[in-house]
Every structure is written in structure tokens, then in C-alpha cells.
Amino acid sequence: MIRWRKGEVVRIRREWPGAVELDVTVPEGECRALAYPPLVGRPEPGDEVLLNTTALAMGLGTGGYAMVVAVPNRLPEDPDGPGHLVKARYTPLQATVQGADEQDSPHHARLREADSLEDMPVIVADLHSALAPILCGLYEARPGVRVAYVMQDGGALPVWFSMAAARLREAGWLAGVVTVGQSFGGDLEAVTVHTGLLAARHVLEADVAIVTQGPGNLGTGTRWGFSGVAAGEAVNAAGVLRGRPVAALRVSEGDRRERHYGVSHHSLTAYGRVALSPAQVPVPDLPGEFGVRVRDQAELLAVRHRLVPVPVDGLREALESSPVRLSTMGRGLEEDLAYFLASAAAGRLTASLLA
Template sequence: MIRWRKGEVAAVRREWPGAVELDVTLPEGNCRALAYPPLVGRPEPGDTVLLNTTALAMGLGTGGYAMVVAIPDRLPEDPSGPGHLVKARYTPLQATVQGADEQGSPHHDVLRDADSVSGMPVVVADLHSALPAVLCGLFAARPGVRVAYVMTDGGALPAWFSMSAARLREIGWLCGVVTTGQAFGGDVEAVTLHTGLLAARHVLSADVAVVAQGPGNLGTGTRWGFSGVSAGEAVNAASVLSGRPVASLRVSEGDARDRHRGVSHHSLTAYGRVALARAQVVVPDLPGPFGQQVSTAAATLSSRHELVHVPVTGLYEALEHSPVRLSTMGRGLKEDPASFLTAAAAGRHTATLLTT
């Protein structure tokens, strides 16, 4: 189940908050590796590292790194901070963090009886790649709004894996990252998506929350076997907490797989079957026959949700100025504009829900 290797750090390639990318020399050649210093310490050139090379062997696109499991000759000091939430529980790398909702947290009193996000718009998306595009549409209409990213555990568990989230946090497009469920490494930790949304509102004072899994969507080509099913559950969570769920569709005109062309079956299943609460489903007014195809597919959700048609004029230019690289399944803005325009349209609509 795990492919183990031992190597030597040749060089540090680059780093961002919570993560360090390395060149590591193995007996069979060099490879790229990723270390999370909060978990294993910071590797330096010359260090021996123990690696999990499973993702490399499988040829995973998003997760195509060897992962540093330990620096066996230079172990980090024992943690001394508070917290008793265990994430990645009963795995060899289970980590203890302080949850905003746990006893002893400075936020426990705020969250103990919290039961509402008071009408906060909650944008729900299937893929992590939608996050910057949603923000491009939102900030083009409402600069300065406070947005929290609430990360579910369907993809990467460490929030540190996302260079986009780190950069968006750095420039102020995110007021914070909340990691929920088994995900960890956010500015705020939470046990469930529900307490994660409450923390976004009451701890980070967010005006808007964007809910999406971390990088590394998992799909099996079956009706129900994909991690994006959680998008439907996120609609339910936002609704039960008196939020305003806004559903961003997964749309593609560049995906070679029929099940993801137009409106992906992931969105049709998650919003059409899993989401029991009513959401505003944003339908982008894309031009031509492809736009009609998207509109027709989205119409199948109208019995359960409110469809909101949003013009995309000017959104491509906003996306061109994204502060982070736009990429979905290896395709950029030019290769799959409909994907990013759809997410940006959800952001544009969300701006209209905010009171001045």
C-alpha cells in the first residue's frame, strides 16, 4: 500500500507557508519531494529523509510528489502547544491540533452555543481549482470583502499543500483558512464542516465562506464514487446554519471525458441528489451552443433549487488578473475558459447578496 524509499536531500527548490519542495537523490535517480515542516521538521541539503513515493509511482498529477515521512537523523522537538484534536487519526502521521470548538480554546465560549451564520453567503464548489476563480468574480464586484476558505477533507488533508490558498491568504483575498474533518493546517481547525462554517463567521468575522475540498479530487468514474459528493452535504450544512448556499457548477468545455463535459455529473449528482436544502445554483450565460448545453443541463436542477442566470461579460478579464495560477485538471484559462467563468459567475452573484 505504501512504497517506501530512503534518500538524501540535494536541494531546496522553493517553499511556501507550511511546505518545502525538495530535490531528493534516490538510488534510482532524483525526484521531487514535499515536506511539511510543522509535521516532520525542516529538511536541509544533506539530510537523510524517509519518503512515501506512492503518488510518484501512480503518476498522480496533483499529488505528484514523494512525501517526506521523517528526517530520521534529526527529529523535531516534541510539540508544546495546546490542543487535543487528533487529525489523520490512527495513521502513522496523526497530528494533534487545537480546534476552535474544543474545550480550552479561546473561541470555545463563542462557538459552544453558536447555531447560525446569520445569513452569510456560502459558496460551494466541487473542485479546489474553483476557489481563486470564485474570488476573482467576487472581488471584481466587491473589493475588500472578508472571505474565509473552509476546506473539507475530500482531497488533500494538509491545507499547506495548496500554494493558491497560501498566496490568497498572503495578499488578503482570504481572511483565513478553516480546515474541517480530517483536514488540518488551516488558520483555524474545526471538528466538522458545521463548526468550520460557524468559525468562519464568528472567529474570522467572514462576510463570505467558500467551501471546497483541498487539491486532489478523487473520482472513480461511477455515479457515487467521487469526493465531490461532499458539495451536496455542504449545501445542507450552510442551510441548517441559516446561511445562504450558493452552488457553483463544475463545467468544462475542455475535458475529454463525456461525463464532465458541459455540466459535470458530479454537480448534477451532488446538487440534484445529495443536497436536500434549497440553494441558489449559478448558471453562467455562456455564448453559443455550448452555453445552451450548460443551461439545459442545469435546468434539471430547477425542481430542487433556484437557478440564477449570471452574465459573464468582463469576467474573463478579471480572471486574467488572478493573483494565482488558474488550473483545473492541468488545463488553464485559455484551455478551459468555461470552467473558470462558471466559478467566477458564482462569485459575481455572491457579491449581490452582500449588504452595503
């Protein structure tokens, strides 16, 4: 289940908040590794490290790192911070954090009776790669709007893995990150998507929340076996808390798998079968036969949701202004423009909902 290796740190490649990328020598040669200093301390060149090389051996795209489990000869000091929420529970790396919603939190009084998002728009998307293009569409129409990212636990658990989230935070495009469920490392922690959304509204004072899983996702090629099913549950959470759900479509012209070409079956299942609360579904006005395909597929969601046509003129230019590199499933803007336009269309529609 786990491939273990001992290695020695050769060099530090780069770092961003919460993460350090390393080159490490192992018996097979040299490999790229990732360490989370808040968990294991900061490795330095010459340090011996204990590695989990499972994802690296499997050749996973998003998770193609050896992960530093420990720096055994230089352990970090014991944490002294507050908090009793345990995340990554009952694993060797379970960590204690303070939840915004727990009793000892300075935000507990504010969240204890909180029960409404007060009509805050909540944009829900399947993939983490939708986060930046959604923001591009939103800020193109409403610069300065205050946005919080609520990260589900279907992909990476530590938000530190996401260089995009860190850069968007630094660029001022995110007011904060709330990690929910088993995900951790955000500006705020919360037990559920529900309290995560309430924290986004009442603690971070967001005008808009975006909900997606962390980087990476799990799919099996079956109707129900994919982590993005949680997008439908996020729509329900937004609806029951009296928010305004906006269900961003996962659209691709670059993915030639039939189940993902046009509107992905992930969107059709999550929004068409799982989401019981009605949402607004932005349908990008894409040209040609592909655009017709997208509109026809989206009609399957009209039974419960309101389909809203969204023009895409000017959105490519907005996408090109992104402060982070745009990429989904290894494809950039040129390779899958439709994906990024559909995500940006969700941001553009949401901007129109703001007073």
C-alpha cells in the same frame, strides 16, 4: 500499499507557508519531494530522509511528489502547544491540533451556543481549483469583502499542500482558512463543516465563506464514487445553519469525457441528489451551442434549487487579474475558459447578495 525509499536531500527548490519542495536522490535517481515542516521538521541539503513514493510511482498529477515521512537523524522537538483534536487519526502521522470548537480553545465560548450563520452566503464548489476564480468574480464586484475558506477533507489533508491558498492568504484575498474533518493546518481547525462554517462567521468574522475540498480529488467514473459528493452535504450544512448556499457549477468545455462535458455529473449528483437544502445556482450565460447545453443541463437542478442566470461579460478580465495561476485538471484559462467563467459567476452572484 506504501512504497518506501530512503533518500538524501540535494537541494531546496522553493517553499511556501507550511511546505518545502526538495530535490532528493533515491536509488532510482533524483526525484521531487515535499516536506511539511510543522510535521517532520525542515529538511536541509545533506539530510537523510525517509520517503513515501507511492503517489510519485502512480504518476498522480496533483500528488506527484515523494512525501517526506521523517528526517530520522534530526527529529523536530516535541510540540508543546495546546489542543486535543487528532487528525489523520490512527495513521503513522497522526497530529494533534487545537480545534476552535474544543473546550480549551479561546473561541469555545463563542462557538458553544453558536447556531446560525446569520444569512452569510456560503459558496460551495466541487474542486479546489474553483477557489481562486470564485474570488476573482467576487472581488470584481465587491473589493474588500471579507472571505474565509473552509477546506473539506476530500482531497489533500494538509492545507499546506495548496500553494494557491497560501498565496491568496498573502494577497489579502482570504481572511483565513478553516480546516475541517480530517484536513488540518488552517488558521483555525474544526471538527465538522458545521463548526467550520460557524468559526468562519463568528471567529474570522467573514462576510462570505467558500467551501471546497483540498487540492486533488478522487473519482471512479461512477455516479456516487467521487469525493465531490461532499459538496451536496456542504449545501445542507449551510442551509441548516441559516446561511445562504450558493452552489457553484462545475462546467467544462475542455474536458471531453461525456460525464464532465458541459455541467459535470459531479454537480448534477451532489446538488441534484445529495443537497436537500435549496440553494441558488449561478448559471453562466455562456455563448453558442455549448452555452445552451449548460443551461439545459442546469435545468435538472431546478426541482429543488433556484437557477440564477449570470452574465459573464468582464469576468475574463477579472480572472486575468488573479494573484495565483489558474489551473484545473492541468488546463489553464485558455484551455478551459468555461470552467473558470462558471466559477467566477458564482462569485459575481454572491456579491449581489451582500448588503
